[in-house]
Amino acid sequence: MSSETVAVTLRVNGETTTQMVAPRTHLADLLRGRLGLTGTHLGCEHGVCGACTVFIDGATARACLVLAVQSDGAVVETVEGLTDAADPTLRALQEAFVARNALQCGFCTPGMLATAVELLRETPAPSRAAIRERISGNYCRCTGYHAIVDAIETAALRLAGHEPR
Amino acid sequence: MPHPPAHAAIDRPNSYIGRSVPRPNARRLVEGRGHFTDDLPTTPRTLHVAFLRSPYPHARIAGLDLAAARALPGVALVATGADIAAVCTPWVGVLTHFAGLKSAPQYPLAIDRAVWLGEPIIAVAATTRAIAEDAIDLIGIDYEELPAVTDIDAALAPGAPVIHPHLGDNLAFRLRLDSGDVDAAFAAAHTVVEDDFHFNRHTPVTLETRSILADYDPATQRLTVCQSTQTPYQMQEVYARHFAIPAANVRVIAGDVGGSFGMKLHVYGDEMATVALSIMLRRPVKFVADRLESFVSDIHARAHRVRARMALAADGSITAMAVDDTTGIGPYSAYPRTSAVEGNQAVRLMGGPYRHRAYRGSLQVVFQNKAMMSQYRAVGHPIACAVTEALVDRAAAALGLDAIDIRRRNLLTDDAYPYTSPTGYVFERLSHHQCLDLLERSCDYAALRRDQQAARQRGVCRGIGIAAFIEITSPGPAFYGVGGAPITAQDGCVMQLDPSGAVRVQVSVTEQGQGTEAIMAQIAASAFGVALDRVRVVTGDTETTPYGGATWASRGAAIGGETVLLTGHALRQQCLALAAAILQTQPQTLDIVDGRVVDAADGQERISVAELARIAYFRPDTLPPGIQPQLVAARNHVPRDQPFAFTNGIQASHVEVDTETGFVRLLGHWVVEDCGRIINPLLVDEQIRGGVVQGIGAALFEECLYSPEGQILNATLADYLVPMAGEIPDIHVAHVETPTLLTQLGAKGAGEAGTAGAAAAVLNAVNDALRPLGAQLSELPLTPQRILAALGRV
Known part of the structure; x- marks a missing residue:
C-alpha cells in the first residue's frame, strides 16, 4: 500500500524539483520532509489551524489539505522563499511582528504571515475588524491576537508610505 | 508601607530593566527558521512511532494478534505494554505532602486493561509514521468492554465500579480547610448567596503537539532526548529513574517549544514508550502526536x-x-x-x-x-x-x-x-x-x-x-520538593565574559515564547554593564545549562531572573577586581557601564571591557604578578x-x-x-x-x-x-x-x-x-x- 510512488514536478521557492512520492503524501510533508522547508508547520493536519498555510500559484492554501500529487506543475512559495526573495509585503510584516512582539512560540507565525501577506496584497489598508476576520483561519494560542492585529496594521501603514501612529 | 530597597541593576545607567526591547529569537521565527522538535534533521536510521489507542473508556484486552502488523515491510517493532514495561518501571502520581493522596502504578502502555479512551496500548516503530499507522490498522485486538465511571457523583456512589480495585474506592484525595467560625458567620448573616458551579473540561491545545526524538547509545549508556518540554531537568530525572540510567548520562534538549502552558511538563506514556523503544532498538526513535491523539492524550484541565x-x-x-x-x-x-x-x-x-x-x-x-x-x-x-x-x-x-x-x-x-x-x-x-x-x-x-x-x-x-x-x-x-518529587525550585546561571567582550549567559529557565531569553539578556546586560546585543543567552539543554527548575508557575522572571542578576553582579565584581589590578586602583572606585570600565566617580572611561577580556585571555603575561583573571561566574538562587x-x-x-x-x-x-x-x-x-x-x-x-x-x-x-x-x-x-x-x-x-x-x-x-x-x-x-x-x- 505504501510502496507505489508517483513522480511530482513542482516549482518551490523559485527552484524546480522532481520528487517521487507516495500518492497519500500531502504537500506539507513533501515540503518539510523532502525539501527541508520546515518553516511550514503542521498543527492539525485537517485544515483548521492554518499553521501550514503556503502560497500555491499565488494564492494561499493549506499545505496539509493538498496532496503532493495535486501540486504537480504548481508554483509553491513558503515563508523561507518569500524571505529570501525579499518580498516587500512579507518584509514589512516581519519587521512589524518582531517590533510588536506579535509572536510568542512562533509556531503559527509562518502561516499567519502568509495569510497577512495575501490580505495586504489585496487590501492595502484593512480595518482592524477586517484583519481579525481574515486571520480567523489561523489559530494562535499564545498572543491572544491583539499584537498580531497591531503588527498587520502597522505593516499596512508602512507599505502605504505612512508612518504608523 | 516600607520603601523598596535600592535596586542596583535597575537604577544603573543604561539599564535595560523596564524597557521594551524585542526578543532576539523572534527574527528567526518570522523567517521560518525555528527548531521545533519535528523540524530537527533525522538520520535514515530514525524510526517513527504510532500508537494503537483504546477506543473504549474502560476495556479488558481479551485478545491480540500482532502477526500481520509485525510482517509489514518497514516495521521494526510492535511492542505491547508488557514489552515496554520490561525496560521502563511504572510511576505513581503522588506527593507525600498531600496526605492521603493515592494513585495506581501507571505503565507507558496499557497492560491487560485500558482505563481511558485514548490510552496507548500498542506501539509500532517503523521507517515512516505512515507505515507505522498502516501497521496499527493490521493489529487484531479484541476488547471486552467494562463498565465505565465517568460522572463524579456516580464514581463515588456506593457500589460504583472501582477503577483501581486495590485502592478500595475512586476517591484519590480529600482535603478539608476550616478557619474562623463559619457556622456562626452564616447564622448571623444578613444575606447569603449560593450556587452550584460547573466548570467543564477543556484542554491546552498547544499549536505544536507533543513531540519527542529519543536516541539511546548503548555503547556509552547515554540517552539523548530532544523534546518539546518546558522542564528539561525534571525529564532528565524521570528518564534516569524509570529507565535505570544514571542521570548524568541523560541529556534532554528542548529547542523551540510551540506552546506549553503547563501541558508539557507531565509524564506521558506515549513519550516514555518512545524512549523505551529507542533503548530496545538501539536507534533514534521519534514520536510526534497528531492532533486527534492530542485531544485524548494531552492532559485535560479544570473539571x-x-x-x-x-x-x-x-x-x-x-x-x-x-x-x-x-x-x-x-x-x-x-x-x-x-x-x-x-x-x-x-x-x-x-x-x-x-x-x-x-x-x-x-x-x-x-x-x-x-x-x-x-x-x-x-x-x-x-x-x-x-x-x-x-x-x-x-x-x-x-x-x-x-x-x-x-x-x-x-x-x-x-x-x-x-x-x-x-x-x-x-x-x-x-x-x-x-x-x-x-x-x-x-x-x-x-x-x-x-x-x-x-x-x-x-x-x-x-x-x-x-x-x-x-x-x-x-x-x-514547598511546592514539590518537600513532597518527594525530583523537581528543583532553584535556578542556576553561568555567565562568561568572552574574549571579544561579549557575555554568554547559560541559564536553567526555558523559553516557550514568553520571552525568557530576552528578559534574561536584559537582566544580564544591566547587571554586568554591557550593551544588550553583546549578550547571548543559552537555555533548554541539560548538557549546556546549569541545573534548575526551568519554566512553570510563573517562576522564570522572579527566580531565574534573580539568579541571572546575582550572577551578573558577581561577574562584574570579578572583572572590576581584574581591571583594578591592571589600573592599579581599588575595585570600588570603578564601575562597568555600557561595555566600558569607568571611574565610578566621574564616569571617565579607563579601559573597555573588550580590552580587559583581550588582555585576560591572550596576554595574561602582562598582568601584575599573581593575578588570575576570573572570567566565569556562577550562582544558584532559590526563594527562602x-x-x-x-x-x-x-x-x-x-x-x-x-x-x-x-x-x-x-x-x-x-x-x-x-x-x-x-x-x-x-x-x-x-x-x-x-x-x-x-x-x-x-x-x-x-x-x-x-x-x-x-x-x-x-x-x-x-x-x-x-x-x-x-x-x-x-x-x-x-x-x-x-x-x-x-x-x-x-x-x-x-x-x-x-x-x-x-x-x-x-x-x-x-x-x-x-x-x-x-x-x-x-x-x-x-x-x-x-x-x-x-x-x-x-
Missing part, C-alpha cells in the same frame, strides 16, 4: 463542580465563605506533579482577594474513566476566581450595591501586608485597591454603565463583569523567605448577549495587573493578553464533550472551539508595580494572571447582561445553548 456559599453583613461586608469542590481527574493522578494541585489551589484561593476571616473549603479528587486531568496555566485559579467573583456579584445584586463598590468595601486594603489568608497563604505586598482604582479609570466604568443603560433602552443586553484575583507565583521547595509569592490584579469584561441566538459578543476586555518589577513591558503585556484569551476560551468556547458512556464527542480541531481572532476584542492592559522586597530584582511573575481572572470577568459580564431578564448562568463554557436554556428559550 470541577463547586457548591459555594457566601455570607454578608447588611453593609455588604463579606463575613464568610464555604465551598465544596469535587474535581474529576481521569484514571490516574498525573506524574510527577499529581492531579491534586489543581483542586488544592482552587480551594485555597477561594475568596483570596477579600478580608473575611471565616472560610471552610472541602475538596474531593475523583478517579474516572476519562482522559487524565492535571495542571494547565493558572492551576486552580480560574475556578476560585469565578466562584468567588460570581458570588460577589450576586451579593451586590441582592444588596443593591454596585459591582465596583462591593469590591472596594471588601478587598484587602493596600496597607494590610504582610497578611495571612484564612487558608494559610501569606501575601507579602499586594495592591488590590490601586488596581481597582486604575481599572475603574482605564475602562471608564461609569461610561460603560451609561452605555449599558442606553443599550437597554434599545432592547440590547449588554453587561459588565469585574473579577479581582490573586496569583500564586515563584514557588519555592516565603513558600511562594503572590501577585494580584483585576479584570473587566464588556459583552453583548444576543438573547435570540444565545451568542455573546465581546466588546472589550481590560486588565490591571501587578507583577512586581516589570522587566519588559512589551513582553509582559503579551503574556497577559495571551492568558486572557485562554481564559476567554474557557468562558465561552472550549469544552471536551463526553457522552455519558465516556466517548469523547469533539476530539478534532474542527469541533473543539479554540478562540479565533474575529471573536476576540482588543485587550487593554495596565500595571501597578509593587516589587517584592525579598529579591533585588523585585519581579514576582506574570504568566498566569490573564488566565486566572478572564473567565470570571466574562461570566459576570454575561450574567450582568442577563440580570434584568432574570436569567443566570453558573456553568462554563457559556455556550449559546446554555444561555438560551437560562433564558428559558430552549
Whole structure:
C-alpha cells in the first residue's frame, strides 16, 4: 500500500524539483520532509489551524489539505522563499511582528504571515475588524491576537508610505 | 508601607530593566527558521512511532494478534505494554505532602486493561509514521468492554465500579480547610448567596503537539532526548529513574517549544514508550502526536463542580465563605506533579482577594474513566476566581450595591501586608485597591454603565463583569520538593565574559515564547554593564545549562531572573577586581557601564571591557604578578523567605448577549495587573493578553464533550472551539508595580494572571447582561445553548 510512488514536478521557492512520492503524501510533508522547508508547520493536519498555510500559484492554501500529487506543475512559495526573495509585503510584516512582539512560540507565525501577506496584497489598508476576520483561519494560542492585529496594521501603514501612529 | 530597597541593576545607567526591547529569537521565527522538535534533521536510521489507542473508556484486552502488523515491510517493532514495561518501571502520581493522596502504578502502555479512551496500548516503530499507522490498522485486538465511571457523583456512589480495585474506592484525595467560625458567620448573616458551579473540561491545545526524538547509545549508556518540554531537568530525572540510567548520562534538549502552558511538563506514556523503544532498538526513535491523539492524550484541565456559599453583613461586608469542590481527574493522578494541585489551589484561593476571616473549603479528587486531568496555566485559579467573583456579584445584586463598590468595601486594603489568608497563604505586598482604582479609570466604568443603560433602552443586553484575583507565583521547595518529587525550585546561571567582550549567559529557565531569553539578556546586560546585543543567552539543554527548575508557575522572571542578576553582579565584581589590578586602583572606585570600565566617580572611561577580556585571555603575561583573571561566574538562587509569592490584579469584561441566538459578543476586555518589577513591558503585556484569551476560551468556547458512556464527542480541531481572532476584542492592559522586597530584582511573575481572572470577568459580564431578564448562568463554557436554556428559550 505504501510502496507505489508517483513522480511530482513542482516549482518551490523559485527552484524546480522532481520528487517521487507516495500518492497519500500531502504537500506539507513533501515540503518539510523532502525539501527541508520546515518553516511550514503542521498543527492539525485537517485544515483548521492554518499553521501550514503556503502560497500555491499565488494564492494561499493549506499545505496539509493538498496532496503532493495535486501540486504537480504548481508554483509553491513558503515563508523561507518569500524571505529570501525579499518580498516587500512579507518584509514589512516581519519587521512589524518582531517590533510588536506579535509572536510568542512562533509556531503559527509562518502561516499567519502568509495569510497577512495575501490580505495586504489585496487590501492595502484593512480595518482592524477586517484583519481579525481574515486571520480567523489561523489559530494562535499564545498572543491572544491583539499584537498580531497591531503588527498587520502597522505593516499596512508602512507599505502605504505612512508612518504608523 | 516600607520603601523598596535600592535596586542596583535597575537604577544603573543604561539599564535595560523596564524597557521594551524585542526578543532576539523572534527574527528567526518570522523567517521560518525555528527548531521545533519535528523540524530537527533525522538520520535514515530514525524510526517513527504510532500508537494503537483504546477506543473504549474502560476495556479488558481479551485478545491480540500482532502477526500481520509485525510482517509489514518497514516495521521494526510492535511492542505491547508488557514489552515496554520490561525496560521502563511504572510511576505513581503522588506527593507525600498531600496526605492521603493515592494513585495506581501507571505503565507507558496499557497492560491487560485500558482505563481511558485514548490510552496507548500498542506501539509500532517503523521507517515512516505512515507505515507505522498502516501497521496499527493490521493489529487484531479484541476488547471486552467494562463498565465505565465517568460522572463524579456516580464514581463515588456506593457500589460504583472501582477503577483501581486495590485502592478500595475512586476517591484519590480529600482535603478539608476550616478557619474562623463559619457556622456562626452564616447564622448571623444578613444575606447569603449560593450556587452550584460547573466548570467543564477543556484542554491546552498547544499549536505544536507533543513531540519527542529519543536516541539511546548503548555503547556509552547515554540517552539523548530532544523534546518539546518546558522542564528539561525534571525529564532528565524521570528518564534516569524509570529507565535505570544514571542521570548524568541523560541529556534532554528542548529547542523551540510551540506552546506549553503547563501541558508539557507531565509524564506521558506515549513519550516514555518512545524512549523505551529507542533503548530496545538501539536507534533514534521519534514520536510526534497528531492532533486527534492530542485531544485524548494531552492532559485535560479544570473539571470541577463547586457548591459555594457566601455570607454578608447588611453593609455588604463579606463575613464568610464555604465551598465544596469535587474535581474529576481521569484514571490516574498525573506524574510527577499529581492531579491534586489543581483542586488544592482552587480551594485555597477561594475568596483570596477579600478580608473575611471565616472560610471552610472541602475538596474531593475523583478517579474516572476519562482522559487524565492535571495542571494547565493558572492551576486552580480560574475556578476560585469565578466562584468567588460570581458570588460577589450576586451579593451586590441582592444588596443593591454596585459591582465596583462591593469590591472596594471588601478587598484587602493596600496597607494590610504582610497578611495571612484564612487558608494559610501569606501575601507579602499586594495592591488590590490601586488596581481597582486604575481599572475603574482605564475602562471608564461609569461610561460603560451609561452605555449599558442606553443599550437597554434599545432592547440590547449588554453587561459588565469585574473579577479581582490573586496569583500564586515563584514557588519555592514547598511546592514539590518537600513532597518527594525530583523537581528543583532553584535556578542556576553561568555567565562568561568572552574574549571579544561579549557575555554568554547559560541559564536553567526555558523559553516557550514568553520571552525568557530576552528578559534574561536584559537582566544580564544591566547587571554586568554591557550593551544588550553583546549578550547571548543559552537555555533548554541539560548538557549546556546549569541545573534548575526551568519554566512553570510563573517562576522564570522572579527566580531565574534573580539568579541571572546575582550572577551578573558577581561577574562584574570579578572583572572590576581584574581591571583594578591592571589600573592599579581599588575595585570600588570603578564601575562597568555600557561595555566600558569607568571611574565610578566621574564616569571617565579607563579601559573597555573588550580590552580587559583581550588582555585576560591572550596576554595574561602582562598582568601584575599573581593575578588570575576570573572570567566565569556562577550562582544558584532559590526563594527562602516565603513558600511562594503572590501577585494580584483585576479584570473587566464588556459583552453583548444576543438573547435570540444565545451568542455573546465581546466588546472589550481590560486588565490591571501587578507583577512586581516589570522587566519588559512589551513582553509582559503579551503574556497577559495571551492568558486572557485562554481564559476567554474557557468562558465561552472550549469544552471536551463526553457522552455519558465516556466517548469523547469533539476530539478534532474542527469541533473543539479554540478562540479565533474575529471573536476576540482588543485587550487593554495596565500595571501597578509593587516589587517584592525579598529579591533585588523585585519581579514576582506574570504568566498566569490573564488566565486566572478572564473567565470570571466574562461570566459576570454575561450574567450582568442577563440580570434584568432574570436569567443566570453558573456553568462554563457559556455556550449559546446554555444561555438560551437560562433564558428559558430552549
